[in-house]
Amino acid sequence: xxxxxxxxxxxxxxxxxxxxxxxxxxxxxxxxxxxxxxxxxxxxxxxxxxxxxxxxxxxxxxxxxxxxxxxxxxxxxxxxxxxxxxxxxxxxxxxxxxxxxxxxxxxxxxxxxxxxxxxxxxxxxxxxxxxxxxxxxxxxxxxxxxxxxxxxxxxxxxxxxxxxxxxxxxxxxxxxxxxxxxxxxxxxxxxxxxxxxxxxxxxxxxxxxxxxxxxxxxxxxxxxxxxxxxxxxxxxxxxxxxxxxxxxxxxxxxxxxxxxxxxxxxxxxxxxxxxxxxxxxxxxxxxxxxxxxxxxxxxxxxxxxxxxxxxxxxxxxxxxxxxxxxxxxxxxxxxxxxxxxxxxxxxxxxxxxxxxxxxxxxxxxxx
Amino acid sequence: xxxxxxxxxxxxxxxxxxxxxxxxxxxxxxxxxxxxxxxxxxxxxxxxxxxxxxxxxxxxxxxxxxxxxxxxxxxxxxxxxxxxxxxxxxxxxxxxxxxxxxxxxxxxxxxxxxxxxxxxxxxxxxxxxxxxxxxxxxxxxxxxxxxxxxxxxxxxxxxxxxxxxxxxxxxxxxxxxxxxxxxxxxxxxxxxxxxxxxxxxxxxxxxxxxxxxxxxxxxxxxxxxxxxxxxxxxxxxxxxxxxxx
Amino acid sequence: xxxxxxxxxxxxxxxxxxxxxxxxxxxxxxxxxxxxxxxxxxxxxxxxxxxxxxxxxxxxxxxxxxxxxxxxxxxxxxxxxxxxxxxxxxxxxxxxxxxxxxxxxxxxxxxxxxxxxxxxxxxxxxxxxxxxxxxxxxxxxxxxxxxxxxxxxxxxxxxxxxxxxxxxxxxxxxxxxxxxxxxxxxxxxxxxxxxxxxxxxxxxxxxxxxxxxxxxxxxxxxxxxxxxxxxxxxxxxxxxxxxxxxxxxxxxxxxxxxxxxxxxxxxxxxxxxxxxxxxxxxxxxxxxxxxxxxxxxxxxx
Numbered sequence: 001x002x003x004x005x006x007x008x009x010x011x012x013x014x015x016x017x018x019x020x021x022x023x024x025x026x027x028x029x030x031x032x033x034x035x036x037x038x039x040x041x042x043x044x045x046x047x048x049x050x051x052x053x054x055x056x057x058x059x060x061x062x063x064x065x066x067x068x069x070x071x072x073x074x075x076x077x078x079x080x081x082x083x084x085x086x087x088x089x090x091x092x093x094x095x096x097x098x099x100x101x102x103x104x105x106x107x108x109x110x111x112x113x114x115x116x117x118x119x120x121x122x123x124x125x126x127x128x129x130x131x132x133x134x135x136x137x138x139x140x141x142x143x144x145x146x147x148x149x150x151x152x153x154x155x156x157x158x159x160x161x162x163x164x165x166x167x168x169x170x171x172x173x174x175x176x177x178x179x180x181x182x183x184x185x186x187x188x189x190x191x192x193x194x195x196x197x198x199x200x201x202x203x204x205x206x207x208x209x210x211x212x213x214x215x216x217x218x219x220x221x222x223x224x225x226x227x228x229x230x231x232x233x234x235x236x237x238x239x240x241x242x243x244x245x246x247x248x249x250x251x252x253x254x255x256x257x258x259x260x261x262x263x264x265x266x267x268x269x270x271x272x273x274x275x276x277x278x279x280x281x282x283x284x285x286x287x288x289x290x291x292x293x294x295x296x297x298x299x300x301x302x303x304x305x306x307x308x309x310x311x312x313x314x315x316x317x318x319x320x321x322x323x324x325x326x327x328x329x330x331x332x333x334x335x336x337x338x339x340x341x342x343x344x345x346x347x348x349x350x351x352x353x354x355x356x357x358x359x360x361x362x363x364x365x366x367x
Numbered sequence: 368x369x370x371x372x373x374x375x376x377x378x379x380x381x382x383x384x385x386x387x388x389x390x391x392x393x394x395x396x397x398x399x400x401x402x403x404x405x406x407x408x409x410x411x412x413x414x415x416x417x418x419x420x421x422x423x424x425x426x427x428x429x430x431x432x433x434x435x436x437x438x439x440x441x442x443x444x445x446x447x448x449x450x451x452x453x454x455x456x457x458x459x460x461x462x463x464x465x466x467x468x469x470x471x472x473x474x475x476x477x478x479x480x481x482x483x484x485x486x487x488x489x490x491x492x493x494x495x496x497x498x499x500x501x502x503x504x505x506x507x508x509x510x511x512x513x514x515x516x517x518x519x520x521x522x523x524x525x526x527x528x529x530x531x532x533x534x535x536x537x538x539x540x541x542x543x544x545x546x547x548x549x550x551x552x553x554x555x556x557x558x559x560x561x562x563x564x565x566x567x568x569x570x571x572x573x574x575x576x577x578x579x580x581x582x583x584x585x586x587x588x589x590x591x592x593x594x595x596x597x598x599x600x601x602x603x604x605x606x607x608x609x610x611x612x
Numbered sequence: 613x614x615x616x617x618x619x620x621x622x623x624x625x626x627x628x629x630x631x632x633x634x635x636x637x638x639x640x641x642x643x644x645x646x647x648x649x650x651x652x653x654x655x656x657x658x659x660x661x662x663x664x665x666x667x668x669x670x671x672x673x674x675x676x677x678x679x680x681x682x683x684x685x686x687x688x689x690x691x692x693x694x695x696x697x698x699x700x701x702x703x704x705x706x707x708x709x710x711x712x713x714x715x716x717x718x719x720x721x722x723x724x725x726x727x728x729x730x731x732x733x734x735x736x737x738x739x740x741x742x743x744x745x746x747x748x749x750x751x752x753x754x755x756x757x758x759x760x761x762x763x764x765x766x767x768x769x770x771x772x773x774x775x776x777x778x779x780x781x782x783x784x785x786x787x788x789x790x791x792x793x794x795x796x797x798x799x800x801x802x803x804x805x806x807x808x809x810x811x812x813x814x815x816x817x818x819x820x821x822x823x824x825x826x827x828x829x830x831x832x833x834x835x836x837x838x839x840x841x842x843x844x845x846x847x848x849x850x851x852x853x854x855x856x857x858x859x860x861x862x863x864x865x866x867x868x869x870x871x872x873x874x875x876x877x878x879x880x881x882x883x884x885x886x887x888x889x890x891x892x893x894x895x896x897x898x899x900x901x902x903x904x905x906x907x908x909x910x911x912x913x
Contacts (some may be wrong), residue, residue, distance in 0.1 A: 009458065018811040071408025202699030206758070210716050247519045328665050367665045406748055505651045531775060534650025535805060535817070535904055536911055539865050545846035551901045560778065563867035567847070585868065597867070598778065605779050 040107030119162035176328035191270030249335025275362035376426030404574030447516035447524035454512030457501035472519035506537025614641035622671035649817035692764035702744030717762035749780025841869035
């Protein structure tokens with residue numbers, strides 16, 4: 001018993017005297033609970049609805065009544081009125097609307113409504129569809145009760161079409177997310193360990209006392225991991241296409257270019273981490289803890305960014321994966337051209353430059 | 368003379384490689400026994416078997432009255448151990464280390480406090496009791512580690528290169544602790560690379576390629592080989608070695 | 613004489629510890645200069661400052677006239693450096709390590725082969741072996757080759773023989789004197805006092821301070837007392853009794869014997885005292901002073 005309690009006491013000492021361990025054991029769970037609590041939200045926050053109505057529709061009043069009803073709901077808002085369906089595709093791809101009600105009158109006062117839903121994120125899409133269908137059905141019912149006029153409109157049950165992801169396959173949603181996670185983890189983790197290892201084993205000492213310029217050393221470390229990541233990229237894309245049957249509607253070149261940029265950013269991030277930590281263990285912990293949690297929770301990979309509270313949404317802006325995943329979804333699933341993701345690209349470029357400059361600035365020329 | 372270590376035909380093989388090849392020797396109580404040999408000669412492997420940490424492939428060894436194969440736990444209870452690589456916990460204080468090892472070695476609870484105080488005083492560490500071990504100079508660490516290793520008055524204490532890199536003054540002070548322990552009847556089994564320290568031993572053995580090539584007192588060895596210093600003894604014997612790790 | 617390395621009042625703190633205090637000395641061209649002192653003396657810190665890896669808090673140093681702080685890049689390209697622990701790539705082979713470092717310095721293994729030939733032939737049978745699997749002595753040889761690969765004119769070797777078996781240590785120092793004959797200036801640190809005599813000049817260091825800088829012989833000559841040795845059957849008892857005697861000034865173990873100095877030389881009285889204490893087989897005689905004795909006297913054991 002003596003020995004046992006002596007050991008227990010010793011173990012407590014080890015734990016409480018190591019700041020890093022305390023951080024992981026006590027602080028991390030708190031951070032995670034808070035983030036999880038706020039980030040998880042499968043409720044819908046905002047549905048932007050577009051109404052597509054031909055100008056000459058005789059049932060305009062009914063449609064407008066429906067519009068007001070939709071608007072009255074605190075979650076929905078009718079944000080756009082279009083006269084033709086073509087506008088819908090462009091608007092959805094730009095991310096301006098979530099749902100479009102398309103009204104067609106084959107016969108006067110016989111409206112057909114088609115709900116077009118942006119289903120890139122199947123979870124949200126399903127919720128949206130149920131929500132709106134409920135509104136429409138309710139409207140319908142009230143209409144039939146209220147009026148016997150001949151101008152009554154009989155709205156047929158709306159048909160729902162999920163755009164871009166008709167089978168609501170979660171794989172479509174997940175693959176870009178997983179890619180974002182894989183690249184940032186592998187690249188950052190690997191480069192960060194690589195530099196620190198040289199310092200830890202002492203080989204860095206010899207390299208510093210030589211004509212080698214830090215730039216060469218740093219870039220030399222990035223090259224093999226870049227190559228390996230490209231191989232990974234090819235493997236993932238092939239598996240996605242052939243095994244998971246993800247459509248790859250966008251241009252492969254755009255997908256690859258964007259991925260190269262993201263990989264480059266991840267490698268630079270790894271370099272930055274290695275300039276601030278002193279041991280390989282710290283590099284691993286920093287990369288995994290400092291990246292995995294934010295990327296999983298805040299990048300939109302699992303929990304949609306749109307559903308997060310406003311403050312947290314702002315925070316997600318610094319998670320590189322968030323921009324990559326959002327752009328990849330558009331490229332892979334919606335099939336937009338690269339100009340549509342120019343914002344994301346600019347953000348990623350900016351981050352890369354910033355991180356790389358910081359890494360160079362931090363690189364210690366001496367011990 | 369009471370025999371504290373008795374080794375007969377002790378062998379350790381890794382596959383066809385004989386790391387330790389049929390060792391035979393005895394060590395008496397209170398002896399300072401030097402266990403020398405080049406790196407790769409098999410010293411560490413042999414020592415591990417004697418400490419009950421590794422099973423012999425063949426042969427036998429009795430340490431502190433117990434067979435290392437049949438009763439390794441009893442062996443461990445009756446020996447002390449100190450190595451260069453690890454001796455004390457860096458992130459615990461001096462006093463905490465002493466108390467911890469007192470507990471580990473089974474010193475009865477009521478005695479721990481008094482014995483800790485006595486040890487602190489003997490080493491002149493009373494002022495440093497709350498210093499983190501990692502802040503101590505290497506020499507002090509080694510002295511403390513040795514004292515902790517013999518704290519529970521074991522029959523034998525095994526020291527694995529305890530004075531590497533330590534300054535000449537501290538080395539001597541360390542060896543004085545060894546002398547004192549031996550005078551109290553604790554057998555000291557020590558390996559070292561310092562040939563002058565080999566001179567302090569009552570008897571030594573030299574291991575070459577897994578076998579013992581010489582076993583005698585320093586004076587006898589020098590006489591037999593016709594040389595004046597242990598340095599030369601070592602060099603002559605080591606030259607025979609075929610194994611270079 | 614050409615001053616190759618000049619160190620002027622270098623001071624360095626680590627948190628509250630003074631690693632180096634006001635160190636000043638010079639090293640001449642073609643000298644084999646030893647920094648001798650135990651762990652914690654500040655040897656490695658001084659090495660790193662001279663190799664431009666650390667900045668001194670105070671003081672200056674020049675290597676071949678080049679300031680170590682201001683023009684560190686120039687120095688880094690021109691010296692050969694072997695740090696305190698084995699710092700080559702464990703998972704690369706002997707040959708791969710050498711080729712890598714050769715290319716880092718813009719040269720090839722073949723170009724300067726003559727310089728490392730003597731050392732390399734020990735490594736040749738192992739040239740495909742991973743560096744991590746070499747024995748201690750082999751690792752040191754490899755590290756030395758890598759430091760020499762670009763034919764520097766100055767070598768900084770930080771404790772190259774620590775932890776290595778005595779045979780390899782001796783071989784290493786033989787290599788160093790051969791290099792010196794080729795005109796190389798070598799600054800080497802060691803905790804082994806017996807290696808100190810192999811240097812042209814040495815600096816004895818302890819706890820960040822220089823105790824003496826001179827040739828080994830002059831340091832020995834400066835030992836101002838007569839040194840004696842004594843042995844008896846019971847060495848430990850002898851040590852205790854010697855220390856108790858008022859005739860003895862300083863007494864410490866020294867391998868087979870105890871070394872001591874007299875307060876006043878009274879040989880017969882001492883022998884009588886020891887016999888009275890029951891000591892047998894007493895052997896007592898004057899003995900030659902070694903660097904270690906000087907060190908012990910300076911640190912006042």
